[in-house]
Amino acid sequence: MMEKQLNLSKNQKIIFDLIDKSSEPMKAYSILFNVQKKGIKAPLQVYRALDKLVEIGKIHKIESRNAFIACQNSSCQISKTTAFSICESCEKVTEIKDNKLAKYLTNFSDNTGMNYKKYNLEFFGLCKKCKRK
Amino acid sequence: MMEKQLNLSKNQKIIFDLIDKSSEPMKAYSILFNVQKKGIKAPLQVYRALDKLVEIGKIHKIESRNAFIACQNSSCQISKTTAFSICESCEKVTEIKDNKLAKYLTNFSDNTGMNYKKYNLEFFGLCKKCKRK
DNA sequence: TTTAATATTGTTATAATATAACATTATGTA
DNA sequence: TACATAATGTTATATTATAACAATATTAAA
Numbered sequence: 001m002m003e004k005q006l007n008l009s010k011n012q013k014i015i016f017d018l019i020d021k022s023s024e025p026m027k028a029y030s031i032l033f034n035v036q037k038k039g040i041k042a043p044l045q046v047y048r049a050l051d052k053l054v055e056i057g058k059i060h061k062i063e064s065r066n067a068f069i070a071c072q073n074s075s076c077q078i079s080k081t082t083a084f085s086i087c088e089s090c091e092k093v094t095e096i097k098d099n100k101l102a103k104y105l106t107n108f109s110d111n112t113g114m115n116y117k118k119y120n121l122e123f124f125g126l127c128k129k130c131k132r133k
Numbered sequence: 134m135m136e137k138q139l140n141l142s143k144n145q146k147i148i149f150d151l152i153d154k155s156s157e158p159m160k161a162y163s164i165l166f167n168v169q170k171k172g173i174k175a176p177l178q179v180y181r182a183l184d185k186l187v188e189i190g191k192i193h194k195i196e197s198r199n200a201f202i203a204c205q206n207s208s209c210q211i212s213k214t215t216a217f218s219i220c221e222s223c224e225k226v227t228e229i230k231d232n233k234l235a236k237y238l239t240n241f242s243d244n245t246g247m248n249y250k251k252y253n254l255e256f257f258g259l260c261k262k263c264k265r266k
Numbered sequence: 267t268t269t270a271a272t273a274t275t276g277t278t279a280t281a282a283t284a285t286a287a288c289a290t291t292a293t294g295t296a
Numbered sequence: 297t298a299c300a301t302a303a304t305g306t307t308a309t310a311t312t313a314t315a316a317c318a319a320t321a322t323t324a325a326a
Contacts, residue, residue, distance in 0.1 A: 009322090273320105291304065294300085
């Protein structure tokens with residue numbers, strides 16, 4: 001579908017491609033190490049690209065891990081509502097796309113009656129592989 | 134009720150009391166600054182106490198803010214399931230205690246059939262005060 | 267199609283967050 | 297007591313992230 005990827009700037013594209021190919025969440029300084037051969041030399045260049053990519057929903061930050069993964073929703077829309085499962089053994093992270101869950105959480109209202117258009121949910125446990133061990 | 138607080142060590146108690154009195158989440162180095170007069174001089178002393186307090190459920194880490202708040206559940210049990218509302222304007226953080234939400238999330242199973250005994254949920258929006266402005 | 271606004275880049279320095287490694291002391295428990 | 301476990305103290309260092317400033321590229325308006 002290509003979507004908005006064509007609009008990415010040079011650095012944004014380099015960094016998104018790297019994260020998108022990775023099978024696991026990537027940390028900023030690991031990204032930096034991996035793109036130095038492409039001319040991105042400074043942390044700030046990485047963080048700026050990451051900020052933008054998060055802002056436009058191409059990647060998400062896994063807050064509990066300070067790491068970044070590509071959005072796994074085929075649509076890759078700007079996403080303010082995110083949910084992930086994180087294996088506490090192998091650190092595998094999977095984005096959860098579940099309409100019921102999303103609906104439940106966007107409709108949730110707290111004891112003050114407030115509700116929220118934006119959330120981040122991180123589930124922790126053992127993935128199937130690690131459970132077997 | 135007092136609970137387990139009596140079991141806290143010296144540093145743990147100093148740091149818990151500080152966080153518990155604070156009206157807002159506290160960051161590690163702000164904690165450090167505030168307890169130096171009580172003899173806690175090094176970051177590691179703070180982080181060790183924080184780790185323990187998180188482990189026993191007396192405090193929670195707000196992952197998106199790298200900050201810590203006292204558990205607001207009266208029971209102060211070991212809590213692996215946490216939910217917070219965060220005001221993106223004034224940064225006020227409130228712990229959400231909602232049995233239905235907790236039940237929904239602990240019973241949630243992803244598309245692989247996995248479910249999870251531990252999660253952290255952070256809602257973002259504007260608190261009532263900030264909404265009015 | 268120049269102009270003006272906005273976004274992106276490059277660069278150096280530094281701030282903020284967190285842990286490693288090792289020695290010592292305190293506490294709980296057999 | 298004595299043994300194990302937990303907590304402390306200390307120095308150094310690793311990791312994560314932003315400030316500040318200058319230059320270039322891209323977009324959109326006049």
